[in-house]
Amino acid sequence: MxxxxxxxxxxxxxxxxxxxxxxxxxxxxxxxxxxxxxxxxxxxxxxxxxxxxxxxxxxxxxxxxxxxxxxxxxxxxxxxxxxxxxxxxxxxxxxxxxxxxxxxxxxxxxxxxxxxxxxxxxxxxxxxxxxxxxxxxxxxxxxxxxxxxxxxxxxxxxxxxxxxMLAPTARALELLPEFRRTGHLDLGRATIHRDGPVATVTICNPHVLNAEDDIVVEALETAVDLALLDDEVSVGVLRGSVLSHPRYSGRRAFGAGINLTHLYTGKIGFVDFMLRRELGYIRKLIHGLHHGPEHGSEHGLFELPGGKPWVGAVDTFAIGGATQVALVLDRVIAGSDAYFSLPALTEGIVPGVANMRLGRVVGRRMAQRLIFFGDRVAANSAEAAALCDEVVAPEEMDGAVAAAADRLADPAVPSNRRMLHLAEESDDLFRTYMSRYALEQSARMHSPDVVAKLERTWVHRRQHATGDGRPEPTRDAPVPA
Missing domain, CATH: 1.20.58.1300 (Methane Monooxygenase Hydroxylase; Chain G, domain 1)
Known part of the structure; x- marks a missing residue:
């Protein structure tokens, strides 16, 4: 003993x-x-x-x-x-x-x-x-x-x-002249393409259902920065790429949340993923960029431009972190075959800032069903009206997204969205939440029950490996239905 x-x-x-x-x-x-x-x-x-x-x-x-x-x-x-x-x-x-x-x-x-x-x-x-x-x-x-x-x-x-954390990244500033010149950049795990006043940012991690990891977060923040820095861009669109998984071959997916395999193998960083994601690209989707005191008073009313409106195109599914992102977008268009989910307890970690925002959007009871019980919300259900603004047939997604972007390009939108965000999520509220989040999330990442859940997921994946012995290229197991 x-x-x-x-x-x-x-x-x-x-x-x-x-x-x-x-x-x-x-x-x-x-x-x-x-x-x-x-x-x-x-x-x-x-x-x-x-x-x-x-x-x-x-x-x-x-x-x-x-x-x-x-x-x-x-x-x-x-x-x-x-x-x-x-x-x-x-x-x-x-x-x-x-x-x-x-x-x-x-x-x-x-x-x-x-x-x-x-x-x-x-x-x-x-x-x-x-x-x-x-x-x-x-x-x-x-x-x-x-x-x-x-x-x-x-x-x-x-x-x-x-x-x-609202300042543009060094990589974005370095790439900005090329983006202004060409209107297109491939950033590896994300692309950005400008068409008139609309910049489309596409998540490109198709072999794992467009799940997010440290590299994806870095690419997305760079792309969001470029859309915000380019004066020709009035509206952003966020979308997932076409998947390579056999079950979804030829179909887009908005995203599958955190890459659980990377979390299991130790490749998800608390600072580089958990903090950077919330304080970086997601918050920039809401508030835009802060360029420093040389662009205005450090504590003045005019230091933040308030960002640009964003349209989200939810194809197939928005799981976990993808649903978190959808909560901050100005217009969410979902395919009629898509669904939303936030399986926080399955993963064992805190679902970003969803605990603060979700209840405001869908109500406390539904928020608890999503976070605690893993409920799925089909886009064509009545409950989904709180999570998306418009539901269309999959083949109509492109047209609906373009129409929403055109509407949000109206010059009156930025001022109104600034006031909406000011009314519903103050800096003090967000800062206080993130202070506690830093403690809770860093501890959850290293909690024995989280490790045990990841272990069960990994074992399940190995049991469902492909014929050559390699695990199926999925974010999680089982593969989303």
Whole structure:
């Protein structure tokens, strides 16, 4: 039988380090002096790291080892919370040159790791985690969640971070001259094509039902930025590409949400997917771009142009994250054979900002049926009227989308949509939600029940592999009907 954490003998491959005999040192006595508290936090986290350094990888640990490591990690995280309660503003100011720079979430996370040892994992540690399955990750993303919960939880730092994430990406600015010249770009997992005043952004991940992963999110944000930056574009259209899966050959699909295989294999990042997706391209669909203080007062009324209207073309299905995206679009056209679903409990994670927006759109009871019970809503049902604006035969989708885009190109639309968004989703509401989301989602990603659900999904997929032994190219199992 494994001995308790406090009495474990010196380290072996399967035991705890010898330092565990005395347990964790007393929590640091933070007094508010920044320099001293940085040193105290670093020393305390280093002690925690040494206590668990001799343990095997998480999947190989005994129950007692798992429990002991969790106690040590929890103590270290409490110290991070206390430190950030006192110093989050100072930390953010140092990372952003006194808020003179608009720094994106990935740079914030890794610069914080360099300047505040022990606060969040280093780039190297996160890179190592990306090479192992989700079940074997170090859990350092939970510490990133703590950092962003505090930065977003304070109004001054949170508002600055929200504006920073509305800035156009460097890749979009680099590609903008070519897009203005040609009106078309292939970004790998997304394309953008301009036809008159309409820019169509197409998700291109057909072998996994247009599911999203880190690479897709990067491509979509670049495409959305280009549509917003190009003055010739008045309206955007978001659509999924034609699928290559045999069951849907020749048919488009709006999207299948998060790529669960990538989540299972550790390739979905908390910062690069979970945070970037919500603070980046999805929020830009609502609010457009923020170009920095040189384009207006940093806190003035005129700093945000309010974006451009977007049409969503829901072919075949909008599963999970695809339904989340549909909630923020100005006009949603669905094929009569399509459906919406939000299987949050099947996946075990928080469905983005849907928990905040969905109830407002469909009502609390229906939101709970979608999130908790996995209800599907057929586009041609009465319930779907809250999720889409128009339902047409599949062969009529192109014409209906074009007509909606033409209507939304009216010059009066931008002002009215700005006022609608102002009335229903304030920056304070969104910021507060995202602060808590950072904590909840980072913890859910590493929760044992999420790992178990992913494991069951993966085993099911292997059991339904194709004849040559390769898993079927699906987002999830079973394949959506």
């Amino acid at each position: 494994d001995t308790p954490l406090s009495t474990r003998p010196p380290a072996t491959r399967s035991g705890l380090p010898g330092a565990a005999q005395t347990g964790m040192p007393d929590p640091p006595d933070f007094r508010g002096d920044h320099t001293t508290d940085v040193r105290l936090l670093s020393a305390y986290v280093q002690a925690a790291t040494e206590l668990t350094a001799g343990l095997p990888a998480r999947p190989e640990r005994s129950p007692d080892q798992l429990d002991g490591a969790e106690q040590v990690e929890t103590a270290a995280r409490r110290a991070r919370h206390r430190f950030l309660d006192l110093h989050s503003g100072r930390v953010y100011d140092e990372l952003t040159a006194g808020r003179g720079r608009h720094v994106r979430v990935d740079e914030l996370a890794y610069t914080a790791a360099d300047q505040y040892p022990g606060l969040v994992p280093t780039r190297a540690r996160i890179a190592a985690d990306r090479r192992v399955p989700q079940a074997a990750k170090s859990g350092g993303e939970v510490d990133q969640g703590i950092l962003f919960a505090h930065l977003l939880g304070v109004r001054d730092t949170g508002e600055h971070l929200l504006r920073s």
